[in-house]
Amino acid sequence: MASKSRDTETQINKEPISIGRIIMYIVLLLGAVVMIFPFYWMITGAFKTWTEVNLMPPTLFPENPFNIENFVYAFKTAPFAKYFLNSVLALLGCIVTCSFTTILAAFAFSRLRFPGREFIFSLLLSLMMVPYEMIIITNYRTIVTWKLHNTIWALILPFMSSIFYTYILKGFFDSVPDSLYQAAKVDGCSDWKYLWRVMVPMAKSSLATIILLNSIATWNSFLWPMIATNSKDVRTLPFGLYAFMTEGGQRNERMMAAATIVVLPMIIVFLFARKYIISGMSRGGIKG
Amino acid sequence: MKIRLENIVKRFRDNTAVDHFSAVIESGELVTLLGPSGCGKSTMLNMLSGILYPTEGKIYFDDDDVTFVSSEKRGIGLVFQNYALYPHMTVLENICFPLEIQKVPKAERIERAKKMAELVHVDTMLNRKPGQLSGGQQQRVAIARALVKQPRLLLLDEPLSNLDARLRIEMREEIRRIQLETGVTTIFVTHDQEEAMSISDHIILMKLGVLQQFDKPQYLYDQPANCFVADFLGNPPINKVEAKVENGKVILADGQDSGVRLEGHDGEKVWLSFRSESVLYKPESELRAKVILTSVMGKEKITSFDLAGKEVRGYFDSSLDFERGEEVGIGFKKTGVFVFNFESGERYL
Numbered sequence: 073m074a075s076k077s078r079d080t081e082t083q084i085n086k087e088p089i090s091i092g093r094i095i096m097y098i099v100l101l102l103g104a105v106v107m108i109f110p111f112y113w114m115i116t117g118a119f120k121t122w123t124e125v126n127l128m129p130p131t132l133f134p135e136n137p138f139n140i141e142n143f144v145y146a147f148k149t150a151p152f153a154k155y156f157l158n159s160v161l162a163l164l165g166c167i168v169t170c171s172f173t174t175i176l177a178a179f180a181f182s183r184l185r186f187p188g189r190e191f192i193f194s195l196l197l198s199l200m201m202v203p204y205e206m207i208i209i210t211n212y213r214t215i216v217t218w219k220l221h222n223t224i225w226a227l228i229l230p231f232m233s234s235i236f237y238t239y240i241l242k243g244f245f246d247s248v249p250d251s252l253y254q255a256a257k258v259d260g261c262s263d264w265k266y267l268w269r270v271m272v273p274m275a276k277s278s279l280a281t282i283i284l285l286n287s288i289a290t291w292n293s294f295l296w297p298m299i300a301t302n303s304k305d306v307r308t309l310p311f312g313l314y315a316f317m318t319e320g321g322q323r324n325e326r327m328m329a330a331a332t333i334v335v336l337p338m339i340i341v342f343l344f345a346r347k348y349i350i351s352g353m354s355r356g357g358i359k360g
Numbered sequence: 361m362k363i364r365l366e367n368i369v370k371r372f373r374d375n376t377a378v379d380h381f382s383a384v385i386e387s388g389e390l391v392t393l394l395g396p397s398g399c400g401k402s403t404m405l406n407m408l409s410g411i412l413y414p415t416e417g418k419i420y421f422d423d424d425d426v427t428f429v430s431s432e433k434r435g436i437g438l439v440f441q442n443y444a445l446y447p448h449m450t451v452l453e454n455i456c457f458p459l460e461i462q463k464v465p466k467a468e469r470i471e472r473a474k475k476m477a478e479l480v481h482v483d484t485m486l487n488r489k490p491g492q493l494s495g496g497q498q499q500r501v502a503i504a505r506a507l508v509k510q511p512r513l514l515l516l517d518e519p520l521s522n523l524d525a526r527l528r529i530e531m532r533e534e535i536r537r538i539q540l541e542t543g544v545t546t547i548f549v550t551h552d553q554e555e556a557m558s559i560s561d562h563i564i565l566m567k568l569g570v571l572q573q574f575d576k577p578q579y580l581y582d583q584p585a586n587c588f589v590a591d592f593l594g595n596p597p598i599n600k601v602e603a604k605v606e607n608g609k610v611i612l613a614d615g616q617d618s619g620v621r622l623e624g625h626d627g628e629k630v631w632l633s634f635r636s637e638s639v640l641y642k643p644e645s646e647l648r649a650k651v652i653l654t655s656v657m658g659k660e661k662i663t664s665f666d667l668a669g670k671e672v673r674g675y676f677d678s679s680l681d682f683e684r685g686e687e688v689g690i691g692f693k694k695t696g697v698f699v700f701n702f703e704s705g706e707r708y709l
Contacts, residue, residue, distance in 0.1 A: 251444035254411055259458035259509065260432030269457075273448040 117328035118142050125325045142329035151304055152333055155312035162308055165228035166290045167283055173233040174241055179267050182245035196235045212299055226300040237282045244278040245271060284345050291338050309334040361422055361512040361545050362387045368417035370403050377403040379569040390539050390546040392556040395566035401549050409515050410434050437506030441518040443498045445490040451501050452486040458509045476504040496527045514546040532559050553593050565589055587705030590633050590698055599672035603632040610699060612668035616647055619691055622699050622709050629702040638696030639674030645689030651682045
């Protein structure tokens with residue numbers, strides 16, 4: 073494999089114009105532009121004035137790149153700071169509880185022996201086939217019965233565990249050789265200590281993947297917060313953005329600013345952690 | 361620590377992995393559990409370590425009945441074929457881990473771990489991760505980790521199988537040295553007879569869950585209890601030809617008299633087995649064999665013959681010169697020649 077790629081390299085050196093390669097790069101470049109442009113448009117748009125946004129032909133770069141008027145407006149008219157805080161709270165609540173239950177469940181299904189283990193696990197897996205929209209109805213009834221409707225808890229409670237993440241982590245735990253467990257057992261290590269001292273540190277990159285996927289999903293979740301909350305005090309960013317759009321009128325530059333506030337944290341997280349996401353995904357052999 | 365195994369039976373559903381196994385292992389010895397794969401030696405080891413419990417029988421460590429005592433209370437150190445080091449911990453942390461579980465104070469922990477690292481010669485790489493070590497070094501760390509809590513018994517499960525040939529010889533000598541220095545009773549599981557012969561005080565040879573012979577390595581070789589033991593030990597493997605006993609003479613399949621005498625088994629079909637070094641060149645002998653191939657190995661040469669339709673090998677002085685296809689007279693020494701029952705493998709001579 074390595075020698076093959078070296079061969080192609082030397083070939084390129086001999087004849088610099090390889091048409092196939094140029095076409096390939098053009099296609100890739102086009103794909104990249106298509107992917108990135110909406111984000112670029114959103115972020116630059118957030119710094120433009122109303123007239124600038126509506127200019128024909130449109131400009132690619134804002135006149136005054138330090139024009140934060142739109143952000144100020146967004147923060148003033150809608151409680152984006154509050155939304156942001158709610159989002160962070162919901163995110164932390166979900167990640168901490170979900171990671172904890174996922175670790176315990178994955179360990180139990182992977183390492184502990186109890187009657188019906190395989191059956192229970194396949195039952196759980198089959199639950200993944202139930203569409204999300206259907207679960208929402210039952211979850212809503214539960215939340216209302218428990219009088220947690222319209223609280224932060226409503227945003228955390230249904231996501232405190234995840235079959236999908238348990239499945240990914242169990243896959244990793246399964247790949248850890250039995251002899252590590254036996255070695256620890258012979259030394260008198262308890263299951264609890266073995267889990268936290270050996271398994272979890274070893275599963276660092278799988279856990280990072282899970283936490284990232286979970287963060288993105290929680291941060292972007294829209295349908296459930298819209299149903300489970302109805303006051304501004306507990307709204308999260310995506311629904312806040314939606315409300316802002318319907319309440320704030322057709323001012324594109326302001327919407328861009330609001331959207332930027334919502335999306336930026338996740339973009340930053342993704343840029344820092346993308347290698348974990350990709351490696352974790354390919355390890356699990358599962359598409360998101 | 362002396363280990364007493366009394367009538368151990370282990371069944372997995374209908375399958376009997378270990379069958380009425382009894383043995384006494386003396387304190388401070390290195391004993392090898394040897395046998396082909398599937399002979400129950402790993403099952404035996406797992407019962408000694410407490411990972412499995414026997415279906416029947418008793419295990420005693422000194423005078424304590426530990427048959428159903430869980431692993432962590434037995435005071436054993438275990439070394440695995442794949443080393444089973446914790447990949448995210450350094451060498452020092454790995455060796456310290458058993459002491460950490462025993463809640464030994466940190467300073468003492470590190471001191472003991474360092475001493476152990478010195479013993480196994482990994483004291484220069486304490487801060488490395490297992491992934492940065494060679495197989496032999498990883499195995500040394502695994503041994504240090506098993507020994508650091510001063511176990512009463514050290515169990516080694518095919519510890520050399522993942523190493524290349526040269527390292528294997530080096531490491532088996534190292535294991536022997538460490539075992540002699542610490543004086544810990546050690547049980548070593550392997551399927552490699554050469555490994556077993558070279559480091560053990562005693563060897564337990566198993567087949568299909570049944571103990572075949574428990575003896576010193578040399579006795580196992582010189583005085584095999586049955587045909588299986590004779591076949592299993594020795595390189596090149598023992599020569600084996602079909603024969604029949606007539607009037608106290610062992611007669612080969614082609615009617616030649618082997619010259620071996622056996623009383624009391626007239627009319628029985630037997631195996632005549634002999635070590636390659638027990639073959640003698642006797643020009644005047646009536647027992648003839650046809651030379652197939654000769655290969656010189658320094659001061660000796662090994663020659664293969666066709667003897668009564670079977671290929672057999674013998675060691676000869678390299679000054680002897682045989683032609684291919686030549687018929688030569690051979691005989692046997694007094695030692696290294698055995699006669700076994702053809703069916704049961706029971707030893708007659």
